[in-house]
Amino acid sequence: MKASEVLDNLKRRFPNEPEYHQAVSEVLATIEEAYNEHPEFEKSNLIERLCIPDRIFSFRVTWMDDKGQIQTNMGYRIQHNNAIGPYKGGVRFHASVNLSILKFLAFEQTFKNSLTTLPMGGGKGGSDFSPRGKSNAEIMRFCQAFVLELWRHIGPDTDVPAGDIGVGGREVAYMYGMYKKLARENTGTFTGKGLEFGGSLVRPEATGYGNVYFLLQMLKTRGIELAGKTVCVSGSGNVAQYTVEKLISLGAKVVTMSDSDGYIYDPDGIDRAKLDYIMELKNLYRGRIREYAEQYGCKYVQGARPWGEKCDIAMPSATQNEINGEDAQKLLANGCFAVSEGANMPSTPEAIEAFLKAKILYAPGKAANAGGVSVSGLEMTQNAQKLSWSAEEVDQKLQSIMQNIHEQCVKYGQQPDGYVNYVKGANVAGFMKVAKAMMAQGIL
Ligand code: NDP
Numbered sequence: 001m002k003a004s005e006v007l008d009n010l011k012r013r014f015p016n017e018p019e020y021h022q023a024v025s026e027v028l029a030t031i032e033e034a035y036n037e038h039p040e041f042e043k044s045n046l047i048e049r050l051c052i053p054d055r056i057f058s059f060r061v062t063w064m065d066d067k068g069q070i071q072t073n074m075g076y077r078i079q080h081n082n083a084i085g086p087y088k089g090g091v092r093f094h095a096s097v098n099l100s101i102l103k104f105l106a107f108e109q110t111f112k113n114s115l116t117t118l119p120m121g122g123g124k125g126g127s128d129f130s131p132r133g134k135s136n137a138e139i140m141r142f143c144q145a146f147v148l149e150l151w152r153h154i155g156p157d158t159d160v161p162a163g164d165i166g167v168g169g170r171e172v173a174y175m176y177g178m179y180k181k182l183a184r185e186n187t188g189t190f191t192g193k194g195l196e197f198g199g200s201l202v203r204p205e206a207t208g209y210g211n212v213y214f215l216l217q218m219l220k221t222r223g224i225e226l227a228g229k230t231v232c233v234s235g236s237g238n239v240a241q242y243t244v245e246k247l248i249s250l251g252a253k254v255v256t257m258s259d260s261d262g263y264i265y266d267p268d269g270i271d272r273a274k275l276d277y278i279m280e281l282k283n284l285y286r287g288r289i290r291e292y293a294e295q296y297g298c299k300y301v302q303g304a305r306p307w308g309e310k311c312d313i314a315m316p317s318a319t320q321n322e323i324n325g326e327d328a329q330k331l332l333a334n335g336c337f338a339v340s341e342g343a344n345m346p347s348t349p350e351a352i353e354a355f356l357k358a359k360i361l362y363a364p365g366k367a368a369n370a371g372g373v374s375v376s377g378l379e380m381t382q383n384a385q386k387l388s389w390s391a392e393e394v395d396q397k398l399q400s401i402m403q404n405i406h407e408q409c410v411k412y413g414q415q416p417d418g419y420v421n422y423v424k425g426a427n428v429a430g431f432m433k434v435a436k437a438m439m440a441q442g443i444l
Contacts, residue, residue, distance in 0.1 A: 027427045061127060097128045115430045156188060163192045210369065229253070318343055341369060
């Protein structure tokens with residue numbers, strides 16, 4: 001089947017999965033040329049095999065809330081592709097979770113993991129459980145109930161989950177604790193664990209720091225310094241917090257952060273003390289970003305995203321499709337010259353088109369946010385060796401992985417006029433490795 005026919009076919013067979021179609025469509029549009037250079041790929045129907053997950057588990061999760069009421073949620077694990085290593089990818093707890101979103105994330109993860117240079121296949125999981133407003137005890141009971149079903153499908157050499165939206169260190173710890181009880185082993189299945197029980201230093205920071213390291217590589221290609229630049233960041237969770245931390249330490253000025261209710265604009269910039277306030281607010285008290293504006297007397301805009309504010313650089317770090325075509329035009333009109341994605345697929349196809357047309361530096365999430373899964377891969381290595389590395393060692397490895405990913409993007413994405421299309425570069429580089437591995441291993 002031709003690459004262009006695959007999407008129509010998927011839409012017909014899997015209707016009502018718009019995010020999945022969107023992710024597949026973006027990849028297919030950019031890899032067609034590379035694909036056509038290898039007639040053996042078409043003969044073995046490689047693209048279709050690469051787009052459809054190896055398997056999907058779905059299950060009911062039953063748990064008791066603090067009032068003694070019995071609640072049910074849906075739980076899922078998508079094992080997308082394990083051609084280059086065990087399935088690897090996070091778990092998302094959010095009310096919006098459905099198969100379309102998890103299939104897009106698992107598909108993207110396969111290419112991202114391929115880019116990291118580490119031997120990891122792609123997977124993703126989650127639940128439509130919303131942690132918002134839940135007590136610690138409810139979170140624990142839900143995590144345990146979730147793993148009661150999930151545990152039989154995962155393992156250190158088969159499938160290694162981690163965190164994502166709504167799943168941080170606390171949730172990973174509850175899930176891992178339950179997993180160990182059921183599986184009767186201590187091999188470290190799950191990454192993002194606490195330091196006391198097999199976690200890696202720099203894992204919490206890795207996605208945000210990695211995104212800034214990738215941004216630095218992009219800026220270098222145009223001889224631009226990061227210090228002194230104004231940056232709009234969205235989100236205020238794990239990825240956003242450590243993106244802001246690294247940006248501040250390198251002398252950039254971050255003027256926005258957000259949550260699902262709205263965004264704050266601080267023209268003086270978020271400094272270290274203000275970021276500490278946000279970390280405490282979000283990680284300890286589970287508060288709202290609005291409270292930052294009350295604390296520091298700055299602007300808060302309810303129900304909106306920060307892309308109308310003037311900035312040099314945008315780093316979307318909240319969720320998918322949070323920058324639409326209109327937002328992209330606003331960013332460009334305000335002089336934004338670089339967008340580096342911490343979130344997965346935060347830009348709609350219209351936004352991506354606008355960025356590429358304007359020839360700004362634009363890094364898709366599967367390249368720019370690959371630092372998180374990379375350090376997860378390093379956590380797996382440390383667990384297997386029963387050793388732990390220093391923060392400097394892990395950070396050094398993270399920097400060289402991000403540099404390597406950047407080099408791969410340039411290799412496969414540089415156009416004749418010199419402009420680097422990082423979307424194409426990341427997709428083609430990620431695709432070629434998985435494709436070659438699948439070809440070598442036969443029709444499965
Ligand atoms: P967190 O749950 O820690 O934070 C998510 C942030 O985004 C919160 O501020 C949340 O607001 C906001 N948010 C979530 N959903 C929406 C929505 N529908 N609209 C607006 N805001 C929203 O998640 P992470 O920081 O871990 O993940 C953020 C993004 O980064 C996701 O796209 C994830 O897939 C991606 N990513 C994460 C990695 C990781 O290592 N954690 C690795 C690679 C990518 P609120 O507090 O109101 O819910």
